[in-house]
Amino acid sequence: MIEITIYGRGGQGGVTLAKLIAAAWFAKGKYTQAFGVYAAERSGAPIQAYVRIDDAEITNHNQIREPDHVIVLDPTLIGPGILTGLKRDGAIILNTPRATAELAAMFAGHTVWTIDATSIAVENGLGTRAVPIVNTTMMGAVARSSGLTFDEVTATFDDLGFGSANLVAAKEAFETSSSAVVPGGLRESRPEPGTTPAVSLLDPNTGAPPQIRTGSWATRRPERRTLTPPCNSSCPAGNDVQRFVQAASRAAYDEALAVLLETSPLPGICGRVCPAPCMAACNRNEFDEGVNVRELERFVSDHGEWPNPVLQAVHERIAVVGSGPAGLSAAYQLAKLGYHVSLFEAGDQLGGVLRNGIPEYRLPREVLDRELGFILMHGVTAYTDARIDRAALRELTRHYSAVFVATGLQESRSLDLGESREAVRQGIDFLEGVHRGEENVSGMRVVVVGGGNTAIDAARSARRLGASDVHILYRRSRAEMPAIAEEIEAAIEEGIVLDELALPVHTSSEGKTVALTCVRMVLGDPDPSGRRQPVRATGPAAEFVVRCDRVILALGQSADISILPEGNEIHENGKVVGVTGAPVFIGGDLGKSEGTVAAAIGSGRRAALHIHCTLTGHDLIDRDEAQVATADLIRTRTFPHAARTRGGTISHELREHTFAEVHTGLTDAAVEAQRCFSCGVCNSCDRCLTYCPEGVLTTDGDTYTFNFDFCKGCGVCAAECPRGVILMSQI
Numbered sequence: 001m002i003e004i005t006i007y008g009r010g011g012q013g014g015v016t017l018a019k020l021i022a023a024a025w026f027a028k029g030k031y032t033q034a035f036g037v038y039a040a041e042r043s044g045a046p047i048q049a050y051v052r053i054d055d056a057e058i059t060n061h062n063q064i065r066e067p068d069h070v071i072v073l074d075p076t077l078i079g080p081g082i083l084t085g086l087k088r089d090g091a092i093i094l095n096t097p098r099a100t101a102e103l104a105a106m107f108a109g110h111t112v113w114t115i116d117a118t119s120i121a122v123e124n125g126l127g128t129r130a131v132p133i134v135n136t137t138m139m140g141a142v143a144r145s146s147g148l149t150f151d152e153v154t155a156t157f158d159d160l161g162f163g164s165a166n167l168v169a170a171k172e173a174f175e176t177s178s179s180a181v182v183p184g185g186l187r188e189s190r191p192e193p194g195t196t197p198a199v200s201l202l203d204p205n206t207g208a209p210p211q212i213r214t215g216s217w218a219t220r221r222p223e224r225r226t227l228t229p230p231c232n233s234s235c236p237a238g239n240d241v242q243r244f245v246q247a248a249s250r251a252a253y254d255e256a257l258a259v260l261l262e263t264s265p266l267p268g269i270c271g272r273v274c275p276a277p278c279m280a281a282c283n284r285n286e287f288d289e290g291v292n293v294r295e296l297e298r299f300v301s302d303h304g305e306w307p308n309p310v311l312q313a314v315h316e317r318i319a320v321v322g323s324g325p326a327g328l329s330a331a332y333q334l335a336k337l338g339y340h341v342s343l344f345e346a347g348d349q350l351g352g353v354l355r356n357g358i359p360e361y362r363l364p365r366e367v368l369d370r371e372l373g374f375i376l377m378h379g380v381t382a383y384t385d386a387r388i389d390r391a392a393l394r395e396l397t398r399h400y401s402a403v404f405v406a407t408g409l410q411e412s413r414s415l416d417l418g419e420s421r422e423a424v425r426q427g428i429d430f431l432e433g434v435h436r437g438e439e440n441v442s443g444m445r446v447v448v449v450g451g452g453n454t455a456i457d458a459a460r461s462a463r464r465l466g467a468s469d470v471h472i473l474y475r476r477s478r479a480e481m482p483a484i485a486e487e488i489e490a491a492i493e494e495g496i497v498l499d500e501l502a503l504p505v506h507t508s509s510e511g512k513t514v515a516l517t518c519v520r521m522v523l524g525d526p527d528p529s530g531r532r533q534p535v536r537a538t539g540p541a542a543e544f545v546v547r548c549d550r551v552i553l554a555l556g557q558s559a560d561i562s563i564l565p566e567g568n569e570i571h572e573n574g575k576v577v578g579v580t581g582a583p584v585f586i587g588g589d590l591g592k593s594e595g596t597v598a599a600a601i602g603s604g605r606r607a608a609l610h611i612h613c614t615l616t617g618h619d620l621i622d623r624d625e626a627q628v629a630t631a632d633l634i635r636t637r638t639f640p641h642a643a644r645t646r647g648g649t650i651s652h653e654l655r656e657h658t659f660a661e662v663h664t665g666l667t668d669a670a671v672e673a674q675r676c677f678s679c680g681v682c683n684s685c686d687r688c689l690t691y692c693p694e695g696v697l698t699t700d701g702d703t704y705t706f707n708f709d710f711c712k713g714c715g716v717c718a719a720e721c722p723r724g725v726i727l728m729s730q731i
């Protein structure tokens with residue numbers, strides 16, 4: 001058997017040359033085989049092609065390790081590497097303008113044939129000046145060296161459909177190729193015993209591919225970019241979710257906590273009560289399950305070390321009214337910017353809904369106190385029992401450089417249910433009473449009306465206080481309930497009955513019992529919010545009576561704007577977003593009423609930055625609208641599937657009688673954090689470095705640099721980047 005290895009570059013036609021040789025010998029009655037092996041399928045990359053010729057059928061399909069002869073299509077590939085595995089007296093056929101004798105010295109002991117195939121191909125218009133196709137020209141030299149006649153070459157070209165320019169070039173090569181040492185045809189030869197088989201053109205010392213300057217023919221080059229991960233873009237608090245999760249993936253929990261504290265002083269709270277839009281937006285949902293960001297935030301805030309605040313030099317005084325998450329967030333950010341903040345709270349304790357609304361079984365008060373303490377340590381002075389009305393607000397504007405008002409939603413929506421008024425409580429008052437230990441519903445049948453978080457919290461609290469029977473009546477269906485879905489699920493698990501499509505209209509007394517008359521509803525057309533409108537059902541079963549001892553109304557709340565200076569409000573989409581004539585800013589639920597803790601935190605932070613910008617002209621507001629790293633940019637095949645890690649929960653017995661925290665959190669965060677794809681943000685996985693065929697990428701650990709003198713623009717780095725950070729652009 002005769003085995004030939006062809007060394008070339010993508011685009012030069014090496015595999016076709018292998019076919020031509022095989023076809024020529026096949027026509028002479030031999031068994032032949034031709035195939036190529038690519039380093040990467042692209043123009044300019046080193047490739048190898050192989051030919052086998054034998055009298056018997058060829059059953060070996062392996063790559064050729066010990067060729068009888070080698071053919072080199074590109075002058076830049078000529079070097080000692082092509083001798084690897086070449087049999088002792090094997091012929092070498094080179095495309096080079098250099099003299100045969102000169103090269104014979106390098107390849108002592110071998111027959112060396114040379115032909116300037118590049119010039120011949122260019123003269124004959126084969127390929128382009130930048131990438132000439134030299135295969136047919138080289139066929140002329142191969143034929144001459146192996147004893148094929150030119151008629152046999154012509155017949156082969158005809159068979160394979162090659163045109164006249166190819167034949168002219170081949171003929172010129174056939175006639176002008178020269179050889180040194182021992183001219184001769186293709187012969188079988190035996191390998192020297194003990195020689196090592198050939199592998200590639202890689203540098204035998206470094207293992208690196210040969211450094212070949214790119215020239216001017218590359219058409220594309222890689223560019224690194226940073227995209228916005230969907231978790232970051234959907235976080236209402238403005239957290240850098242990806243960065244904190246990546247730190248957690250290295251078990252660097254102090255660092256992860258520091259990242260969270262840049263934007264939010266309440267990570268332990270959000271890690272417990274946030275509806276986590278980041279988890280809904282996570283690209284991993286398309287693959288298996290989104291990363292459990294909420295539990296990671298909780299873990300980091302419970303296990304990371306809280307830093308000691310660095311007190312800033314105080315330059316001006318700012319007043320904040322309301323100590324819910326919006327007021328707390330603004331106070332924290334303003335203090336970090338070097339303002340002295342006075343925080344005015346109408347209640348006797350700080351925290352707003354976090355203290356008076358959300359029950360302890362979801363948010364233990366020690367977590368709230370830890371985070372409040374951290375905020376106050378930044379030099380915030382808090383005043384409780386300090387209700388601010390319109391006159392007091394005017395006063396504040398005289399003594400402070402600016403005022404931020406975040407008084408939340410204070411007006412509860414009601415429903416006139418007639419007679420049994422004393423049995424009807426507002427949900428928010430009930431929850432505050434629970435917090436103060438003043439509510440007693442033991443043994444009572446409780447009906448909660450509403451579908452939001454207040455309704456679910458009131459129902460689950462009543463259950464824990466020993467209510468014998470708890471029903472939630474909601475006028476739409478479960479799918480339309482604004483409460484956090486997991487909370488609805490938990491309420492049902494705890495034995496609370498959800499009666500959908502039911503609207504209470506009237507109460508009457510039956511002794512100590514309240515008879516609550518309800519109307520059955522059906523869903524009609526969607527309202528402007530997209531939720532389907534409930535409309536009254538008709539027919540005999542449309543009205544029914546529920547008997548109970550206590551009715552809790554949780555129908556939502558609205559803002560009390562009587563605190564704001566009259567007549568000079570600024571409106572946006574029908575909502576008040578500020579006032580003129582005084583440096584007063586508003587935020588949290590009072591402003592846009594997005595209704596989540598995270599949104600209130602984000603609103604407080606943005607207000608702080610606006611205040612700082614107004615007072616100093618220094619604009620720190622992030623207005624970048626970076627492109628979001630969508631799921632289609634993530635190469636999911638590079639990640640293993642892994643189920644989401646979930647935290648534990650306490651037993652149902654404990655849930656029935658105590659306000660102990662239901663969720664116990666993760667026991668380890670790094671494993672869950674490692675599920676993060678780090679969408680659109682380089683996390684130094686170094687796949688680009690590993691896969692770059694030219695070795696033109698270097699890094700100092702942080703910065704990655706492409707050497708464009710040698711980069712061929714193959715795009716392997718971009719194709720291998722799992723997170724869409726590398727983009728190929730046209731030069």
Ligand code: FAD
Pocket residue numbers: 273274275321322323324325326327344345346347350351352353354357358386387388389406407408409410428431453454457484563587588589590594595596597598600
């Ligand atoms: P608030 O938290 O309402 O704080 C306003 C503060 O201002 C209060 O402390 C109030 O006493 C004070 N104040 C009012 N008037 C004055 C005045 N004139 N002078 C001085 N101080 C005044 N969101 C979630 O993300 N996850 C949840 O699980 C969740 N559960 C909830 C459960 C309940 C029962 C409720 C009611 C809401 C829940 N929310 C939840 C929504 C979230 O709590 C609110 O969106 C958020 O608290 C709004 O923050 P805020 O700072 O604007 O207002």
